[in-house]
Amino acid sequence: MSKTIAFANLKGGTGKTTICINIAGCLTVIHPKSRILVVDFDPQANATSGLGIDEDSIKNSMYDVVLNQSHKSKGVPITQAILETQIENIHLVPSELNLAAASVLMQQVKDKVGILNRILTLIKSYYNYILIDVPSDTGLFMLNSLRAADEAVIPIDSSIFSLEALEKFQTYCQDIRQMTGHTINRFTVVFNRYTKSKASYQSNKLLKNSTFEELEEVVKGMSYALYKIPESLLVYRSQKEGMPISHISPNSKIVKNYMEIASYLSEVN
Numbered sequence: 001m002s003k004t005i006a007f008a009n010l011k012g013g014t015g016k017t018t019i020c021i022n023i024a025g026c027l028t029v030i031h032p033k034s035r036i037l038v039v040d041f042d043p044q045a046n047a048t049s050g051l052g053i054d055e056d057s058i059k060n061s062m063y064d065v066v067l068n069q070s071h072k073s074k075g076v077p078i079t080q081a082i083l084e085t086q087i088e089n090i091h092l093v094p095s096e097l098n099l100a101a102a103s104v105l106m107q108q109v110k111d112k113v114g115i116l117n118r119i120l121t122l123i124k125s126y127y128n129y130i131l132i133d134v135p136s137d138t139g140l141f142m143l144n145s146l147r148a149a150d151e152a153v154i155p156i157d158s159s160i161f162s163l164e165a166l167e168k169f170q171t172y173c174q175d176i177r178q179m180t181g182h183t184i185n186r187f188t189v190v191f192n193r194y195t196k197s198k199a200s201y202q203s204n205k206l207l208k209n210s211t212f213e214e215l216e217e218v219v220k221g222m223s224y225a226l227y228k229i230p231e232s233l234l235v236y237r238s239q240k241e242g243m244p245i246s247h248i249s250p251n252s253k254i255v256k257n258y259m260e261i262a263s264y265l266s267e268v269n
């Protein structure tokens with residue numbers, strides 16, 4: 001079985017990359033024999049550094065892989081861009097800043113929304129899980145990621161813009177269906193940096209942000225699964241060490257929460 005999961009939101013900074021890396025870590029703990037590929041499809045390359053890969057050491061990145069789709073004699077097939085990470089069974093297709101230029105290359109391809117899906121088809125039989133870290137753009141990176149995905153994880157925060165983004169995301173997925181006939185099977189919303197503190201509840205009210213209870217009501221109406229991830233300083237330690245939290249603090253509260261999501265995502269649906 002191979003499942004492709006996109007970590008996406010039109011809104012930036014909601015925790016897509018952090019959740020993607022940590023779900024990869026938890027999936028290897030739950031299914032030690034499974035093979036996981038993280039595809040860093042964001043020019044910011046945060047998933048690349050978050051998995052301990054130094055950008056200067058990269059020979060081929062997603063840029064070269066996309067280039068190979070637009071100009072067959074240039075770039076490399078995805079198999080030549082895959083790197084091992086510090087964690088056995090988690091592989092990575094790294095990104096670098098020049099991936100931003102790939103949007104121009106993608107415009108030149110005939111089926112420009114299906115590029116990533118075609119790229120991933122080549123290696124799907126090898127990996128059990130392919131996790132795509134998607135940038136918060138509304139263009140071809142996002143469209144390609146959703147076209148390639150069986151499922152989507154949508155991290156949100158308590159800002160009022162998160163709800164707006166969630167509604168727009170639904171419209172976006174409908175557009176994909178109309179454009180390509182592709183349907184995303186399941187959506188999982190993650191309320192990231194969740195805190196129960198009274199002070200935060202009051203400041204959310206003051207800032208006219210949503211409280212978790214309000215968000216829960218809206219998400220329930222959308223019939224998506226909803227999970228919470230607490231605010232945690234371990235996120236920063238994990239970034240520093242270039243490893244998922246499951247591999248540096250396996251008994252922490254935040255790992256328990258990531259585990260719940262990973263186990264839901266690994267259900268056959």
Ligand SMILES: Nc1ncnc2c1ncn2[C@@H]1O[C@H](COP(=O)(O)OP(=O)(O)OP(=O)(O)O)[C@@H](O)[C@H]1O
Pocket residue numbers: 011012013014015016017018019042044046135136192193229230231232233235236
């Ligand atoms: N549970 C958490 N606790 C504390 N900090 C967190 C948590 N999750 C994410 N962060 C921090 O929030 C910031 C945004 O997270 P992240 O980079 O994962 O979001 P993103 O959606 O991928 O952003 P972008 O849209 O820029 O790609 C980062 O500084 C990250 O370290």
Ligand SMILES: [Mg+2]
Pocket residue numbers: 016017018042044046133
């Ligand atoms: Mg990111």
